[in-house]
Every structure is written in structure tokens, then in C-alpha cells.
Amino acid sequence: MKVGIDQIGYFTPNKYVDMVDLAHARNQDPNKFLIGIGQSKMSVADATQDTVSMGINATLRYLNKINKSKVGLLIFGTESSVDQSKSGSLFVKSALKLDPSVRAFEVKEACFGLTAGLMIAQDFVRLHPDQTAIVIGSDIARYGLKTAGEVTQGAGSVSLLISSNPRILELNEGHSAYSEDINDFWRPNNSKLAKVDGKYSTQVYLDFFKHTFNDYKEQKNLETRDFAAIVYHLPFTKMGLKANRIAIEGEDEETNARLMDSFTAAKELNANVGNIYTGSLYLSLLSLLENGDLKAGDLTGLFSYGSGAMAEFYSANVVEGYEKQIDKAGDEALLAKRKKLSVDEYERIFSEALEDPKNGVELVSDEDSGKYYFAGIKDDIRQYQAK
Ligand code: COA
Numbered sequence: 225m226k227v228g229i230d231q232i233g234y235f236t237p238n239k240y241v242d243m244v245d246l247a248h249a250r251n252q253d254p255n256k257f258l259i260g261i262g263q264s265k266m267s268v269a270d271a272t273q274d275t276v277s278m279g280i281n282a283t284l285r286y287l288n289k290i291n292k293s294k295v296g297l298l299i300f301g302t303e304s305s306v307d308q309s310k311s312g313s314l315f316v317k318s319a320l321k322l323d324p325s326v327r328a329f330e331v332k333e334a335c336f337g338l339t340a341g342l343m344i345a346q347d348f349v350r351l352h353p354d355q356t357a358i359v360i361g362s363d364i365a366r367y368g369l370k371t372a373g374e375v376t377q378g379a380g381s382v383s384l385l386i387s388s389n390p391r392i393l394e395l396n397e398g399h400s401a402y403s404e405d406i407n408d409f410w411r412p413n414n415s416k417l418a419k420v421d422g423k424y425s426t427q428v429y430l431d432f433f434k435h436t437f438n439d440y441k442e443q444k445n446l447e448t449r450d451f452a453a454i455v456y457h458l459p460f461t462k463m464g465l466k467a468n469r470i471a472i473e474g475e476d477e478e479t480n481a482r483l484m485d486s487f488t489a490a491k492e493l494n495a496n497v498g499n500i501y502t503g504s505l506y507l508s509l510l511s512l513l514e515n516g517d518l519k520a521g522d523l524t525g526l527f528s529y530g531s532g533a534m535a536e537f538y539s540a541n542v543v544e545g546y547e548k549q550i551d552k553a554g555d556e557a558l559l560a561k562r563k564k565l566s567v568d569e570y571e572r573i574f575s576e577a578l579e580d581p582k583n584g585v586e587l588v589s590d591e592d593s594g595k596y597y598f599a600g601i602k603d604d605i606r607q608y609q610a611k
Pocket residue numbers: 253255256257259260261335372373374375376408409420421422423425426429459460462529531
């Protein structure tokens with residue numbers, strides 16, 4: 225039985241900062257950000273968009289196309305959670321009016337959270353082929369104003385529907401996983417901002433990529449040239465470019481050109497949205513599906529990485545007619561309607577959103593932001609509202 229990704233929905237807030245403006249404000253050469261880091265723009269979440277509202281908005285992108293009564297599992301992966309106890313899944317379940325019999329919970333392992341959820345969902349659907357699973361990755365990447373990591377921030381969510389007989393990607397059984405207890409990136413309970421050793425993190429990411437990619441190929445008796453494309457976790461697109469260069473080293477010209485072209489297609493959305501932590505790999509997958517040159521049956525490799533650190537390489541095959549399940553025009557419209565912020569406006573919005581609103585203060589959302597928004601805190605309870 226084939227199990228895989230049947231639907232993909234993504235959401236990003238309606239404001240962004242241009243990396244050229246940020247570079248000027250930080251006295252940096254714009255090419256360092258545009259080429260050296262590989263980022264063009266980054267989405268900014270104001271106080272009315274958090275991981276829950278973004279997760280709801282991402283899932284709404286495909287909800288009217290699916291049978292809600294078949295959803296048996298709802299997993300929320302995040303590293304910028306809104307509560308230390310209650311899972312984001314329950315707010316989402318309620319907004320989407322899913323059946324009370326759905327199993328709903330949250331998972332955490334840095335940027336690996338959505339992949340962890342997807343692997344659980346895959347096993348669930350193999351055991352319960354008549355049911356489906358929604359797996360959401362939703363995050364706001366905050367390193368802090370005027371830090372080296374500032375250019376690798378962003379905000380957004382990706383939601384996947386996992387089902388039998390999927391219409392976008394069929395997941396292949398098997399994987400190569402690798403973990404080590406290290407400190408390359410973390411966020412203590414008393415901080416809204418991440419701590420990171422960026423250069424160390426890049427090194428570990430590349431080491432884990434080499435390990436899992438080679439191990440996977442050996443397990444499955446595959447060569448690099450068998451892959452039509454490889455997509456990577458992209459906290460910033462240069463990181464994936466470095467891994468892709470390792471993947472194609474010593475390969476024939478045709479393989480080199482194909483995997484470089486597919487990487488270029490796969491980084492497009494990420495370069496313009498920024499880092500969305502858990503959703504980054506799947507935003508890149510969506511970018512590849514929309515901008516790449518994939519045919520039915522093509523083998524795609526996926527490399528997931530979460531700091532701390534946990535990595536996994538797995539693969540999937542493209543399903544005939546996948547284009548019909550993707551809303552490319554809607555995805556482009558989401559980016560096109562974003563308002564460009566000046567660096568001063570971004571700094572103010574960023575600082576405001578770091579603090580929770582006071583009890584009883586109602587937040588008002590912009591007209592053109594997502595349908596669902598965070599409306600403030602009442603009696604210590606977070607309120608989510610639809611427009
Ligand atoms: N034109 C083109 N490229 C330029 C340039 C210019 N004018 N100036 C610098 N660069 C290049 C550098 O050569 C370097 O390239 P390389 O990585 O191929 O060597 C790149 O730009 C970055 O420069 P660097 O001096 O290393 O930047 P930095 O000290 O500001 O740090 C990060 C960059 C990415 C390490 C930092 O933003 C960070 O820590 N981000 C968070 C990373 C993260 O999230 N890790 C965990 C998640 S997996």
C-alpha cells in the first residue's frame with residue numbers, strides 16, 4: 225500500500241523585511257546577505273500571528289478539499305510553542321472543527337519536529353489506511369535584533385495531509401536517522417530568542433548530511449544519480465547549497481546540472497520567506513514542486529535536520545498529476561500581498577511581539593492577514609478568532 229503526502233498548505237504573515245534594507249541598516253554588504261547567506265526577504269509576524277494561528281491558516285489552504293471525518297491524528301511540531309502544557313493541536317482541532325476522536329498532540333526536536341510528526345503519521349496510516357493524519361510545522365524564528373543570526377529569521381507554517389494513495393508524493397519505506405547530544409542551537413525556557421553557534425551548527429548539519437545520505441544510499445542500493453532532486457532543511461539557503469555541493473561532488477555532468485537546477489527551484493520560496501524552522505524542509509519541497517521540472521515517478525531525497533541534534537534522510541516518489549493538488553497561484557499571492565516594512569517598523573513590531581499582551585487587552589489584526597489570528601489573552605487563556 226502506498227502512503228504519503230496528499231496535500232500541502234503553507235502560510236506566512238503579511239509583512240516582510242528586504243535583506244538589502246537590513247544589510248544597509250547593519251552596515252553590511254548586501255551581497256553577504258543575498259549571496260553569502262542566500263536570503264532575499266524575511267517574513268515578520270506581528271503580535272496577532274503566532275504558531276497556532278499560522279498552523280490553522282496553513283491547514284485552511286486545503287481543508288475544503290479533504291474529508292474531515294477521516295482525520296484520525298493531528299500532530300503539531302514546533303520549537304516556538306505558545307504553551308508549556310497544552311498542545312497547539314488542540315487549538316487547531318477546535319478551529320478546524322475536527323472530530324473529538326482525533327488523537328492530538330505536539331512534538332519537539334528543534335527543526336526536526338515536522339519530520340518526527342510525519343514519520344509517526346506515516347506509520348499510523350499504514351496501520352489505519354482508512355484514516356488520514358494532519359501534520360503541521362509552525363514557527364517564528366527569532367535570534368534577536370542586530371545579532372549575526374538576525375538575517376536567518378522568518379515566520380510561517382506548513383501543513384501536510386498524510387494518507388494512503390496520496391496525490392502528491394509516495395513515501396518510500398525506510399530511512400537513515402542519526403543523532404548526537406550537542407549544543408549548536410537551543411532556546412532556554414526563560415528566553416524568547418534562540419541561542420546559536422552558527423558555524424558549529426553548519427558543520428554538524430553537513431556532517432549529519434554526509435552520514436545519513438551515504439548510509440541511506442547503501443541501505444537502498446542507490447546512487448546519487450538515481451535522484452531527480454534532493455531537498456534540504458533550509459534555515460538559510462546557503463546551508464542547503466553547501467550540502468548539495470557535497471551530494472554532487474564527483475558525479476557526472478548531467479547529475480550535477482540536474483541536482484543544481486532542482487536545488488535552485490527548491491530554494492525559491494525559502495529565500496523569500498526566511499527561516500520557518502520545522503516547516504523549512506517542506507517549504508522547500510513545495511518550492512521544488514512548483515518551480516522544478518519533476519515527472520511522475522521521479523525519486524526525491526529529503527534531508528531533515530533539527531539542532532541538538534537529530535537528522536534523517538528519506539525519499540519519496542512523485543505522483544502523476546501532483547500539479548493539480550498544488551495551489552501555485554495562491555502561494556504566489558500570499559507573498560505578493562505582503563507589506564514591505566522599513567527596518568525601523570520591523571524593529572518595533574519585532575520587539576512588541578516578544579511580549580505577550582496583558583490580560584484582557586484585545587488585539588486587532590490587519591484586514592489582509594490570515595483568516596485566523598491571535599486576539600489576545602483573557603483570564604490567562606489565549607484567544608484565537610476568525611475574521
Ligand atoms: N559577498 C558574498 N558573500 C559574502 C560577502 C559578500 N560581500 N561577505 C561575506 N560573504 C559570505 C562569507 O564568505 C560566508 O560564506 P561561507 O559560509 O560560504 O563561508 C557567508 O557570507 C557568511 O559570512 P560569515 O562571516 O560566516 O557570516 P556571519 O558570521 O554573520 O554568520 C551565520 C552567518 C549563518 C553563521 C549566522 O547568520 C547564524 O548563526 N545563523 C543561524 C544559523 C542557524 O540557524 N543554525 C541552526 C539551524 S540548523
